[in-house]
Amino acid sequence: MLRRGIPYAGKTHSKDYADKRRFPFTIPLSTSYEHESSTPEEPVDEVPTELVFHFCWSFLSPDDTIALCEAAPLMTAYQSLRRRALSMSEDTLSTLLTPLNPEDEPNIDQDRVDNLSQLLLLCHFDFSILVKLLRGPLVADYLDFERLDSVIDELELCPTHPGQPIHDFQKIRHQLHHGFPMDKEFRCKLKDVKLRNLYDNHSSLDPHQDLVRHNIAKDVQKSFVLCFHRWLFRFLHGLHLSPLGVLIKERYGILKYRQLNDLSSLVLGDNDTGAPNSQLDKKDKNDVPPVYYGNAFTRLCARIWNLRIEYPDDIVYIYKDDIVSAFRRSKYNPSIAIAYAYVFQDLLCIPLGALFGPRDSPGWFCMLSELRAFASANLKELENCTHPLSDSVQFDECEEHPLAKAIADSINKGLDGLWKEHLTFVDDTMMAEIKEHIRISAAASILSAEIIFGTNPEVDAPVSTEKFMKLFSNYCDCLGIDVDGARLLVIYPxxxxxxxxxxxxxxxxxxxxxxxxxxxxxxxxxxxxxxxxxxxxxxxxxxxxxxxxxxxxxxxxxxxxxxxxxxxxxxxxxxxxxxxxxxxxxxxxxNPVWTRPLGLLIPRDAHGTPYSDASTTGLGGFCTSLNFQWRCLVADIVGGTAFKPKERGEGDDLHINVLEFVGIIINIYFSILRIIAKKKYDKKFEYDQGFILHCFADNTSALSWMQHASRSKNAVTRNLAQFLLCLLFNANTIIPLAVQGFHVKGVNNERADALSRPKNFPTYNDVFETYSDLKNLQVLDLPHCLIVQLKRCLSLKLIEAPSKKTMTALLRVDVLSLRPSAKN
Structure with a gap:
C-alpha cells in the first residue's frame, strides 16, 4: 500500500494544529463526474481510470505495470512520479510547508511544481487534504480569528441605514473560517474535461504567453494558486477546466493586463457540461451572493451633498484606497477549489483565492469588502485612530472659489448624527470628509483592511503603500469619473x-x-x-x-x-x-452635458411635479409649482398623419399608450420652457445645482418608454423617444436638468384626466368648476413648431432625429407670450 505517513507526520504541525483546523470535512461541498448514463433522478459517478490504476498500483505485479505503461504512456510518467514521492525527504516536505516570500521575484520553480505533484499523489490526489496539510497562507491561518469574531459581534449590533449594503454575517463568518461556498456540488462529464484540456485556452491568449506565465508566477509567489504537472488533471476526481483569456486596458497611458478565467463559455458546444458558471444559479443567493456596489457612486454623491449641508463653509475632501489582489483574498474551501482549475502550457493551476471570471466571486469578495467599509465607520476602536500612511498624506492647495450650496430637503438632512461613512465599489473604498476628519477616516480604512484581510509577511499588505494617494484633495477621480467636492460637480474626463x-x-x-x-x-x-x-x-x-x-x-x-x-x-x-x-x-x-451638478445625481425632492393624461379624444397636463396647464384635441396632434389611436385591446401598434407618451413629452417641454423663463426673469431662482423634474402619469408603458423605448417594435414609440432624448440633451445645454418618470394611480390623477377629456369637460371653465385650484394656473397653447415635430414622430416608419437648429428653435419659444388667461 502507498505510504500515507508523510502528510500526517506529527513533526509537520504545531501544537495548536487541532484548534486551527478550520476546514472540516462535514461541510457539504464536492465535485464529481457524471457517467454518460446518469440522469437527474439517478446520478451515477464516473471515476477516472487513471485514479483507479493509482489505487490498484500496489497490487499489480511488475509485469502488469510494464504492460500498463506500454498501453498507456501516461502511466510511465505516473510511475516515475510515484517513485520520487515514496522517497520524499522530510527536508523536501519542510520546504513545501514554508510559504514563499511574496517580495521575491515571481518565478514558477519547476522543482517545487514536481514536489507538490508528488505530495498530491501521496494525498491520493485529494486536493483538500493537500491544502489542509500545507495550511499557512493557503488557508489564511495568519488571520486573528478571535479578534475577527469579536469585531463581527460588535458590527452585528450596529444599525444599517437605508440604502446601505445588507451584511449577511452568517455567510461572512463561514467564509472567514471555512472558505466559500457554503453548500455546493459541481458535476460535469469526464469526457468534457478531457476535451477542454485539448481545447486549451482562448486564442486571444496566444500573443501574451509570457504575460500570462508571469501573472501566474505572481499568484504562486503570493500563495494564491498551486501549480502541478498538467497531466495530473486526469487523476483528480471532479476537476473542471476553464479556459483563460486576457483583457488589456490602457489607464493613465499605461497598459494594464488582467487574466480572465472564463467559466461561462460552452467551448465544446451547447452540450458542454464543463462550465462551472452554468451550475451557479444567479437567482440563488447561496450560489451567487448579491452585490451592492451598483449604487456606490450615488451614495458617494449623497454623502458629499449631506456633508455640505452639515458644513456649508467647509471644503469636502475626497479620498480613496483599494485592496491589493482583491478577489484572491477570498478563499475557496479546498474541497471545491478544483472546480475552478485551469491549465496553461505544462501547468495545472488550482486556485486558493477567488478568480476574476466565476459568477460567484464578486458576491463573496464584496461581503468582506463591504464589511471592511462598515467596520471603518462603526468600530469604536477606530473612532480616533491614526496610521503612518494616513499621517504622511498632505493636503492639496484648493483653488479659491465660492463653495457651492447644498440645500436640505426631506431626503437629505445633513449627516443626521453620522459623521463617518465609507463607500465601497468592489475593492475601491471612497471617503468624503471635511478637513478635520479626513485623516482619521483614511486611517480607519487602512486598519479595518488589516483586521479583515490580515497582515503577514507571507502575503502582501492589503492596502498598498506604493499605490496609496499622496494628497487629500477636493477633486478626485472616483470610479473613472471626476468629482469636485468644492463646486459640487461631477465631470466625465x-x-x-x-x-x-x-x-x-x-x-x-x-x-x-x-x-x-x-x-x-x-x-x-x-x-x-x-x-x-x-x-x-x-x-x-x-x-x-x-x-x-x-x-x-x-x-x-x-x-x-x-x-x-x-x-x-x-x-x-x-x-x-x-x-x-x-x-x-x-x-x-x-458641451455642459459632460459636467453635471452633483445634486442632480442623488435622490432629492423634486422642484417640479407635472401631471399628464391622455384619452382617445384629448390630452392634458399641468404643474402647480411651474404655474402652467394645457390641453389639446387628439385630432390636432394626429391630423394629417397615418396614426389612428385605438382603445385598449384593439391592437398594440397604435395603442392609446402612445398618446400617453405624447402627453408626458408635452408636459416635459412646457416644464423646460417655464424653467428657462424662470432662469431668465426670476433673479431669486437658484439653478446652479440644476432642476429636478418628476413627471407623473398613470400609464406604466408610457413611463417605461422614457428609458426603454428601444425595446418597442413600434416605430412611432421609438420616434417619440428619440425626440425626447434630443429635447433633454439640448435643454441641458441651457440649464442642468434631471427628469424622471413616476407612476400615479388613476384615481389620484383626476385633474389631468379632466383636462384630457373634452367630451366630459368641453371648456377650461368646466374643468375649473370641478377643480378650482387649477383656475389660477397659466394656460398654455401648444406652439405650432412643437405640433409639427410631434406629427413627424407619429410617422409609421423610423425618421431621422430633429436637427440641432430645430431643437434650438423649439427651446427659444417665449413661454411668456403664450396666453396667460383661461380660455373657453
Missing part, C-alpha cells in the same frame, strides 16, 4: 470623451458606408456608454438602443457564435441617429 468619440465615429462611418459593425466594437461602446450614462441626461436611453441590437444578434446566433472576433452586426436607424447625437455632444468639448 476629457480623455474618456475622446476615446468614446473615436469609437462612436468609427461605428457611424461604417453605417454611413452601408457596412455592418463589429460586435466587439458595439460591445465596447456600450460598456463606455453605460459608464458615461451616470452623468449624461437620459444616457440610459442611448445604452438600451445598442443593447437591444446586440441582444437580437445574440438571440439569433447564440452567445458563443455571436461573439466571434470578426462577427458583425446590423444596427437600426434609431441606433444610428442616437449615436449621431452622441457624437455631436462628444465633439463639443464645452
Amino acid at each position: 476629457i480623455n474618456k470623451r475622446v476615446d468614446l468619440c473615436q469609437h462612436v465615429n468609427e461605428i457611424i462611418t461604417s453605417l454611413d458606408s452601408g457596412e455592418r459593425v463589429l460586435v466587439s466594437l458595439v460591445a465596447t461602446v456600450l460598456g463606455k456608454l453605460r459608464h458615461a450614462a451616470q452623468i449624461l441626461p437620459d444616457g440610459n436611453f442611448l445604452c438600451f438602443h445598442l443593447q437591444e441590437s446586440l441582444n437580437k444578434h445574440l438571440e439569433r446566433w447564440g452567445v458563443l457564435k455571436g461573439w466571434g472576433k470578426y462577427r458583425k452586426i446590423h444596427l437600426d436607424k434609431a441606433s444610428k441617429w442616437a449615436l449621431r447625437l452622441m457624437a455631436m455632444c462628444l465633439e463639443d468639448e464645452s
